[in-house]
Amino acid sequence: MAAFPSNPFRSIILLFFLLFFFLPTRGMAQEALSTGETVYVPIYSNIYYGPKVRPFSLAAILSIRNTDPSQSITILLADYYDTSGKRIESYVKEPILLGPLASTDFYIKEYDERGGPGANFIVKWHADNAVNPPIIEGLMLGMKSGQGISFICPGKVLKVPTK
Numbered sequence: 363m364a365a366f367p368s369n370p371f372r373s374i375i376l377l378f379f380l381l382f383f384f385l386p387t388r389g390m391a392q393e394a395l396s397t398g399e400t401v402y403v404p405i406y407s408n409i410y411y412g413p414k415v416r417p418f419s420l421a422a423i424l425s426i427r428n429t430d431p432s433q434s435i436t437i438l439l440a441d442y443y444d445t446s447g448k449r450i451e452s453y454v455k456e457p458i459l460l461g462p463l464a465s466t467d468f469y470i471k472e473y474d475e476r477g478g479p480g481a482n483f484i485v486k487w488h489a490d491n492a493v494n495p496p497i498i499e500g501l502m503l504g505m506k507s508g509q510g511i512s513f514i515c516p517g518k519v520l521k522v523p524t525k
Contacts, residue, residue, distance in 0.1 A: 395492035401485045401517040407477040420504040421472040427465040430493040438486040445480035
């Protein structure tokens, strides 16, 4: 006993539905090559939980990954800001050269709550030639009483006026 009778029209609709609603589309669009960008990355040193709005402290990692298989990029700036927009720390003391497919990261300890729930990084990078833009994201992690939480926040390219 067949649950669905053979119907070519139904098969076409099912195929259309699967192609446009269930296949992953994120990341499939080709990004334009770039010679540099300024990127905003959300960072959460804590989040709140429960009816008493208790803080849940989180460690954070700013991850910068060169996605270009043949060109290097240079990280010029990785500045950490607090919830009010005040710069807390500059993590890049001198430019960092990331070779093809190389990565680097910066760690914010779980007990470092200077940033607050609205903290962020501003990252600036440059390349001598047009390259695949790097993946720049924040990864937050926390453990408390046997409970764990982790999530990522992708960076957002900022439109910076040229002078």
